[in-house]
Amino acid sequence: MTTLERSTPPERVILVTVGLGRSAGAGGDEEMVRLIGTAGGAVLDTIHQNLARPDAVSFVGRGKVEEITRRAEELEATTIVLNHNLTPGQVTRLERATRCKVIDRTELILAIFALNARTVQARLQIELAQLRYTLPRLSGMWHHFSRLGAGIGTRGPGETQLEVDRRRARARISTLETRLAALETGARLRRSARAEMFKVSLVGYTNAGKSSLLNALCEASVPVEDKLFATLDTTSRRLSLPGSGTALLSDTVGFIDRLPETLVTSFQGTLDVVREADLLLLVADISCPDREERLAVVTSTLDRIGAGGIPRLLVWNKADLSPRRPPGGLSVSALTGEGLEDLMDAVSGFWKKTxxxxxxxxxxxxxxxxxxxxxxxxxxxxxxxxxxxxxxxxxxxxxxxxxxxxxxxxxxxxxxxxxxx
Ligand SMILES: Nc1nc2c(ncn2[C@@H]2O[C@H](COP(=O)(O)OP(=O)(O)OP(=O)(O)O)[C@@H](O)[C@H]2O)c(=O)[nH]1
Ligand SMILES: [Mg+2]
Structure with a gap:
């Protein structure tokens, strides 16, 4: 974040979590609170409701809407964030009832991507993702245009586009697609020059330590931060494997529970580095209580992006934080260097077998x-x-x-x- 953003007081948020007969998901409420913090909000209170199915009109039940409205007034909240995706109609009605801005899960994640996008490709991809999410909702989304000023969901490369009509949004989508296609062709050409190299990609849940591992293994200096979606682009570095030459190791965007479809389709170019790998290092945080659920999310996301068939090696990172050594997979620490030699030997052994x-x-x-x-x-x-x-x-x-x-x-x-x- 820039200094300016830091000096802005955090947006005052009420988090509404709805249980829809499934478990809280890989991250649960804690992950939502973290996502909101990363997007520049502070959670003042969390209101929960269990529902067999969402209310067609306002997503939560009518009584719950009144409770949220009361609480928002008491706490002077400006924003309601839900842990699910809403229809434009549900958003509009909730906004009218609560007199707060209402942000759904996809919009929240898109807002974080918009904040963290640094490279041209990442900026274009997030703008495309935001427009694709907004376009079918434009008719019911008058409220978005009245969201003036800074805050979650109003910042980032997509903000000016939210003020244009459908026709101009479609024209912009097609311009973005053309520019991204040109960038992707350039990237493909650069990759084809390295086509014969053995390609290894780091994949895993956001914040598992993928960039830290790239830095530790390749003496690189990819920015590492204790925040969600610190990395939104791709970095590849040569990895010298003892006794077996040089492989190409790539780091890229992290995954999350229910990664929005609009991001999967708009970040194709970035995700290519995962699809084209010969071996995936599936990086998981051993110190995380939800590590197994997160691993399942990563595995199913790999299927979703068309990388389910690539051989993978499970790497439990942050071993310095936990004495646990689960069966299956290697235990390493990007921080202390523990287990990194075994990891290189395992990669080298796999390569030799291929x-x-x-x-x-x-x-x-x-x-x-x-x-x-x-x-x-x-x-x-x-x-x-x-x-x-x-x-x-x-x-x-x-x-x-x-x-x-x-x-x-x-x-x-x-x-x-x-x-x-
Ligand atoms: N204690 C400890 N912390 C680690 C280790 N590896 C990474 N971290 C910390 O975990 C946080 C996330 O690390 P990153 O390398 O940015 O994680 P990432 O998987 O690249 O995250 P995204 O790019 O956001 O998906 C940072 O605060 C790191 O310092 C480790 O082995 N031990
Ligand atoms: Mg990273």
Missing amino acids: LAWYTVSMDIPHGGLENWIRRNCLVESSVKSDSGRTVIHCAPLRGKGELVSRVNAASAELQPSEDAG
């Missing part, structure tokens, strides 16, 4: 071939016998074609090897 291994034998030494192999293959072993015979156990990094032709040109021998190294 490669095709060969044994190259030369009766007479051939420096040219040996040098080429060293530069273009993973070399597991290289043994010279007394008779002068050299045997190299290696895996080509870019397919076997060139290895075969170079071996033939050097009159050496090539045998596929069952052994994964």
Whole structure:
């Protein structure tokens, strides 16, 4: 946040949580309070209601609307935030009844993304996400246009667009789509230059420590913050794996329970780095009481974005905060460095298993071939016998074609090897 934003007093919020016959979700009320704080609000009170299904008119029951209105007056609240998504009609009626601004869950998350977007791509993507969420709601959303001044949901790249009519919103959406497509083409070209590299992506719930792990493993300096959705773009760095060359490690946006669909569709370019990975490091916070629920959220979000089939390695981060060592997965700490060597070994071991291994034998030494192999293959072993015979156990990094032709040109021998190294 800028200094200006910090000096603005927090927006006075009443949080309304509605239980709809399911558990509170991975984060529960605490996560909502954190989201509101990240968006620049302070929760003065929380009002809860259990419902079999939402009220069609005002989402919460009529008596509850009166209770919320009374409480908002008493506490001089300006804003009501709900832990679900509302129809435009429900928002309008609640706003009229309570005389407060009403923000639903998706709008709240979009507001945080708008605040935290730093790069051009992230700004365009969040503006697109906000417009796509707002467009079908424009007719019933007169209240949005009367939301003048600063505050949750009125800030960010999308704010001016909220004042235009549907036609102009559609035109803006198409401009944004074109600009993003151009950015994505550029990014794809840059990625294709690294197509043969072994690609590893960090994924996980927001605040699990993905950026911290990138920094610790690659000596990078991605900003790390104890707030939700600190990272909204993609950073890739080379990761040197002991004894097995260099992989490409990428960090990107975190997930959350019920990640809004509009974000999933608008952040396609950013999420490509997850979909195109050879291996996902599924980073989870071991110290979090909801760690299992959050893991389930991450797994189902990976399915939603089309990355469900990519092999993954479970990494329990923040081991310094908890003595717990759950079975399955590795325990690490980005903070203290504990377990990072084991993590690199595990990544390296996985990579080696995905490669095709060969044994190259030369009766007479051939420096040219040996040098080429060293530069273009993973070399597991290289043994010279007394008779002068050299045997190299290696895996080509870019397919076997060139290895075969170079071996033939050097009159050496090539045998596929069952052994994964
Ligand atoms: N104690 C401890 N804190 C950690 C560790 N790793 C990360 N953190 C802290 O956890 C918070 C979140 O870390 P980030 O690396 O920004 O998490 P992230 O997963 O990238 O979060 P988003 O980008 O918001 O999705 C920061 O305050 C970090 O300092 C760790 O191993 N131990
Ligand atoms: Mg991050």
